[in-house]
Amino acid sequence: MTNSADLVLDGLARRYGSTTAVARMDLTVAAGELVALLGPSGCGKTTTLRMVAGFIEPSEGRILLRGKDITTMPAHQRDTGMVFQSYALFPHLSVAENIAFGLKRRGVPKPEIAQRVARMVALLQLQGLEARLPKQLSGGQQQRVAVGRALVINPAVVLLDEPFSNLDALLREGTRIELRRLQTELGLTTLFVTHDQAEAMAISDRIAVMNKGRLEQLGTPREVYERPATRFVASFIGRANIFVSRDGRSEDGIPLDGPEGTLVLRPERVTLDEAPAEGPNAVAGTVDLLSFLGTGTQAVLRLPGGRQLLVEGPASLADRFHTGGPATARWMRDDLVALPAE
Amino acid sequence: MTSLRSPLGWVLRGMAVLGFIYLLGPLLVIVAASFSDTGYLAFPPQGFSLRWYHAALADARYLTGFFVSLRLAAMVAVLSLIIGTAAAVALTRFAFPGSVLLEALFLSPLVLPALVLAVALTLFFSANPIAPPGMTRLVISHLLVGVPMVLRVMLPVLRRVDPAIEEAARNLGASPTKAFFLVTLPVLRPGLIAAAALAFIFSFDEVEMALFLGSVRDAPLTVVLYGAAQMQMDPTVAAVSSLLILLALLLMVAQQMYANR
Numbered sequence: 001m002t003n004s005a006d007l008v009l010d011g012l013a014r015r016y017g018s019t020t021a022v023a024r025m026d027l028t029v030a031a032g033e034l035v036a037l038l039g040p041s042g043c044g045k046t047t048t049l050r051m052v053a054g055f056i057e058p059s060e061g062r063i064l065l066r067g068k069d070i071t072t073m074p075a076h077q078r079d080t081g082m083v084f085q086s087y088a089l090f091p092h093l094s095v096a097e098n099i100a101f102g103l104k105r106r107g108v109p110k111p112e113i114a115q116r117v118a119r120m121v122a123l124l125q126l127q128g129l130e131a132r133l134p135k136q137l138s139g140g141q142q143q144r145v146a147v148g149r150a151l152v153i154n155p156a157v158v159l160l161d162e163p164f165s166n167l168d169a170l171l172r173e174g175t176r177i178e179l180r181r182l183q184t185e186l187g188l189t190t191l192f193v194t195h196d197q198a199e200a201m202a203i204s205d206r207i208a209v210m211n212k213g214r215l216e217q218l219g220t221p222r223e224v225y226e227r228p229a230t231r232f233v234a235s236f237i238g239r240a241n242i243f244v245s246r247d248g249r250s251e252d253g254i255p256l257d258g259p260e261g262t263l264v265l266r267p268e269r270v271t272l273d274e275a276p277a278e279g280p281n282a283v284a285g286t287v288d289l290l291s292f293l294g295t296g297t298q299a300v301l302r303l304p305g306g307r308q309l310l311v312e313g314p315a316s317l318a319d320r321f322h323t324g325g326p327a328t329a330r331w332m333r334d335d336l337v338a339l340p341a342e
Numbered sequence: 343m344t345s346l347r348s349p350l351g352w353v354l355r356g357m358a359v360l361g362f363i364y365l366l367g368p369l370l371v372i373v374a375a376s377f378s379d380t381g382y383l384a385f386p387p388q389g390f391s392l393r394w395y396h397a398a399l400a401d402a403r404y405l406t407g408f409f410v411s412l413r414l415a416a417m418v419a420v421l422s423l424i425i426g427t428a429a430a431v432a433l434t435r436f437a438f439p440g441s442v443l444l445e446a447l448f449l450s451p452l453v454l455p456a457l458v459l460a461v462a463l464t465l466f467f468s469a470n471p472i473a474p475p476g477m478t479r480l481v482i483s484h485l486l487v488g489v490p491m492v493l494r495v496m497l498p499v500l501r502r503v504d505p506a507i508e509e510a511a512r513n514l515g516a517s518p519t520k521a522f523f524l525v526t527l528p529v530l531r532p533g534l535i536a537a538a539a540l541a542f543i544f545s546f547d548e549v550e551m552a553l554f555l556g557s558v559r560d561a562p563l564t565v566v567l568y569g570a571a572q573m574q575m576d577p578t579v580a581a582v583s584s585l586l587i588l589l590a591l592l593l594m595v596a597q598q599m600y601a602n603r
Contacts, residue, residue, distance in 0.1 A: 054512075055509055075509070075512040076515050076516055076518075076520075080513060084506045084509070085506075088504055088506035088507045088510040090507055090510070090511070090525055090529070091503075092525075092528045101514050105516050150513075150514075
């Protein structure tokens with residue numbers, strides 16, 4: 001498959017009266033690419049997905065799927081396969097009948113339906129459950145049926161609406177790796193809605209960060225993490241210390257050696273030691289909180305100006321420092337990342 | 343869990359049996375009395391005879407009444423189902439100002455005694471210059487209770503159904519009409535059957551409104567029975583009642599077999 005654009009959102013917008021749910025959004029998803037729509041609830045990500053599926057009519061803009069304008073096409077004629085947050089399995093149909101539903105609607109001959117359903121059942125490890133009704137399945141099994149039902153029709157684009165939010169933490173991680181593997185192997189163009197930044201980082205080719213109906217940044221997980229475009233992206237993806245630097249000092253008087261303007265400093269870039277703070281990019285404070293996370297230790301340093309500086313370091317931090325004691329934070333010039341002027 | 347063989351288990355069994363006797367005893371009395379060889383209602387029955395059944399089946403009033411009741415109940419069931427389900431869909435799928443109040447209003451006729459409704463409706467229709475004929479009048483009156491009954495059954499059924507399943511069907515290539523017939527309707531079917539059965543049985547068994555509002559010519563079976571019980575009170579009444587009990591029993595068994603299928 002060539003790296004052509006499979007799905008194009010061209011100035012797509014949706015307004016409800018005077019409120020804007022999605023504001024003129026431009027997004028291109030390449031063939032075989034998985035793009036996450038990430039943002040807090042109410043940011044317009046689900047509205048965008050439902051416009052692509054054809055359940056919500058756009059107020060403005062166009063949707064192109066494999067070069068064809070589908071903006072006004074009814075939902076059932078669009079070639080999309082959606083996995084719903086609630087799974088929305090048909091409760092009166094068996095696992096096999098649920099998966100076969102879309103193939104039957106497309107008039108696929110019976111022997112081929114049986115063959116394709118069997119292949120999907122094997123791919124998703126649902127063997128032996130074909131005759132069960134959805135209510136006789138565990139949550140994880142139901143989720144896999146929902147995925148199978150959407151993938152078996154070979155849709156031009158797969159739409160995932162928070163597909164992991166109803167699974168417990170342990171199952172969630174395994175399932176998302178499994179889904180990513182399937183998506184890569186089958187080369188499925190995928191639009192994936194989530195509010196969980198870790199989930200988006202883990203399996204996406206690119207992330208579209210949305211806030212209040214607007215697309216704040218579009219980039220690979222590393223790009224949005226290391227080069228956030230806005231203050232919102234910096235604080236929503238991972239954790240961030242934010243300074244406004246002017247004439248070598250932050251707004252609360254910390255000497256900074258780095259670019260001017262709004263700067264982002266990631267907690268894991270900060271180191272702690274006992275030596276006195278001298279020169280720029282160093283500041284002394286009091287340890288407010290130390291929490292051991294298993295993979296490391298998170299610390300909160302209270303600075304004289306009142307700011308709480310977030311620090312992430314090795315597990316040994318918990319041995320070298322104690323709550324209420326002094327510590328000095330340091331970082332390098334390159335760790336200060338300037339946000340584009342807002 | 344308490345074993346049924348323990349002393350408590352035997353107490354529970356005994357209570358269940360007493361419960362059944364209390365609930366079904368009156369029916370057994372009627373059925374037993376219908377086989378009595380006497381010319382009046384007697385319990386325990388004296389002798390055994392099927393002649394009251396012959397008399398009941400030979401009496402055209404009962405048979406006519408039965409078919410009037412059947413026609414009435416069928417119309418009430420179908421109309422209640424359509425109106426009640428439409429209202430339930432509106433109340434569950436769309437949030438609009440006053441929807442909670444409307445739901446309470448819709449259900450209110452259920453708590454009124456049928457006699458109060460009957461009197462009110464009689465006054466209403468007698469003051470109405472374009473009052474419809476007896477049967478239509480009775481159907482409209484029964485809908486006052488039939489619609490809330492359907493609503494009562496369908497509201498929780500609709501609230502339990504995931505509204506996304508219809509979208510899922512459309513996403514997989516079913517037109518809105520197909521999605522309704524392939525997914526929504528089959529999922530709602532057990533609820534619809536239960537709701538229609540309730541409305542049917544209510545209308546079939548109803549006496550007060552039928553007495554006040556029905557026409558003499560098209561008297562439903564309940565009205566005929568009521569009249570007979572007042573006039574002669576012979577075992578024919580018991581025989582007709584027994585036949586109705588048998589019919590109800592068959593319907594219940596059929597419904598259970600459908601539900602367990």
